[in-house]
Amino acid sequence: MHINTRLLHNYPVIDEATGAASIAIHQTSTFHQADIAQQQDYTYTRFGNPTVSCLEECIAALEQARYGLAFSSGMAAINAVLFLLKQGDHLVLGENIYGGTFQMVTDILPDLGVTCTFVDESDPQAWELAIQENTAMFYLETPSNPLLTITDITSVCRIAKKHGILTACDNTFMTPLGQHPIELGVDIVIHSATKFINGHSDVVAGLLALNDDQLYEKLKKLQKALGGILAPQDAWLTLRGVKTLGLRMERSVENAEKLSAFLGKRNDVRHVYYPALPEHPNRNCHLRQAENGGAVLSFELASADAVCRFFDALTIPIVAVSLGGVESIVSYPWTMSHAIMPEEKRLAMGVTPNLVRLSCGIEDADDLITDFAKALAIAHSE
Numbered sequence: 200m201h202i203n204t205r206l207l208h209n210y211p212v213i214d215e216a217t218g219a220a221s222i223a224i225h226q227t228s229t230f231h232q233a234d235i236a237q238q239q240d241y242t243y244t245r246f247g248n249p250t251v252s253c254l255e256e257c258i259a260a261l262e263q264a265r266y267g268l269a270f271s272s273g274m275a276a277i278n279a280v281l282f283l284l285k286q287g288d289h290l291v292l293g294e295n296i297y298g299g300t301f302q303m304v305t306d307i308l309p310d311l312g313v314t315c316t317f318v319d320e321s322d323p324q325a326w327e328l329a330i331q332e333n334t335a336m337f338y339l340e341t342p343s344n345p346l347l348t349i350t351d352i353t354s355v356c357r358i359a360k361k362h363g364i365l366t367a368c369d370n371t372f373m374t375p376l377g378q379h380p381i382e383l384g385v386d387i388v389i390h391s392a393t394k395f396i397n398g399h400s401d402v403v404a405g406l407l408a409l410n411d412d413q414l415y416e417k418l419k420k421l422q423k424a425l426g427g428i429l430a431p432q433d434a435w436l437t438l439r440g441v442k443t444l445g446l447r448m449e450r451s452v453e454n455a456e457k458l459s460a461f462l463g464k465r466n467d468v469r470h471v472y473y474p475a476l477p478e479h480p481n482r483n484c485h486l487r488q489a490e491n492g493g494a495v496l497s498f499e500l501a502s503a504d505a506v507c508r509f510f511d512a513l514t515i516p517i518v519a520v521s522l523g524g525v526e527s528i529v530s531y532p533w534t535m536s537h538a539i540m541p542e543e544k545r546l547a548m549g550v551t552p553n554l555v556r557l558s559c560g561i562e563d564a565d566d567l568i569t570d571f572a573k574a575l576a577i578a579h580s581e
């Protein structure tokens with residue numbers, strides 16, 4: 200079955216009770232128990248809900264995994280994974296990492312007795328060199344937010360396996376259609392479904408996909424105990440969004456390819472970060488492990504003032520935190536997604552005040568290019 204068919208048929212899509220072409224929203228906190236001596240599938244929505252279960256089956260099907268789990272946000276999903284660590288454990292992760300994950304591992308986990316080491320994620324050897332006796336997890340994010348750096352998933356997972364280390368990979372940027380971390384050796388795949396999976400900028404949600412029975416039991420317990428569950432209405436909206444993921448990604452990726460090529464030719468754009476560009480240092484590695492360059496890119500203008508003028512002059516994309524919507528979204532990592540990081544850290548990783556991140560939506564590329572050309576001219580006119 201090909202992907203656009205799988206997106207519509209490979210998990211529960213029909214309401215079994217009525218035949219409705221859309222599964223029911225079980226908007227309930229609790230479930231009547233007709234016979235308390237009998238076990239029943241659903242008792243309380245924090246422990247499980249049929250609408251949420253459909254989404255969990257959906258992400259498992261898309262990632263070709265045995266299990267899926269849904270959470271109230273990408274961060275809630277990430278935290279469930281990080282809570283697999285215990286006092287005394289050590290974590291290795293790439294130095295280019297989403298700001299929320301960075302805050303969690305540098306600000307919160309140390310108080311719980313978990314230490315971490317950041318490495319140059321594009322160098323598999325750096326991961327191996329960072330291993331300590333107590334290293335329990337490798338945490339990957341590729342391409343990374345916002346600089347689209349690349350981790351060689353297969354090589355890093357091979358190292359992890361050799362040392363008995365668990366691997367988790369944030370696959371938000373590529374989506375389950377663009378990259379298949381489980382096939383490449385990853386134990387747990389993470390998504391902020393807030394982004395492309397839901398795709399309509401109207402839900403905050405997180406998802407996990409994995410194969411291992413014991414890990415699933417642990418994560419299911421954490422989902423229930425930490426309480427960061429996804430509400431039924433949001434699960435339903437996400438399921439509706441998923442149906443068009445293939446078509447949306449096709450257009451968004453095409454737009455990212457066109458926009459990155461356009462920006463790359465401009466003298467007023469200093470640097471374009473997009474993993475499918477010939478000049479990207481890890482292009483070959485990325486295209487070996489992913490289907491395309493994805494729909495997110497970033498680029499540098501001449502100054503922070505130019506960025507402000509550019510944002511003011513744009514008329515099509517929204518200027519916002521987040522990415523992965525049907526509408527193009529420009530954001531400013533310096534004060535948005537990465538504001539949580541110390542300034543020196545941001546500058547060292549390349550998140551400068553001149554950096555703009557673009558998540559391409561499904562608009563017509565010509566309109567986006569015209570809008571960007573006008574806004575760039577205004578941005579650099581003073």
Ligand SMILES: Cc1ncc(COP(=O)(O)O)c(C=O)c1O
Nearest residue numbers: 272273274297344371391393404
């Ligand atoms: C790569 C990545 N992972 C995780 C998250 C966190 O997701 P959420 O905002 O749904 O909690 C984000 C949010 O921007 C992200 O970009």
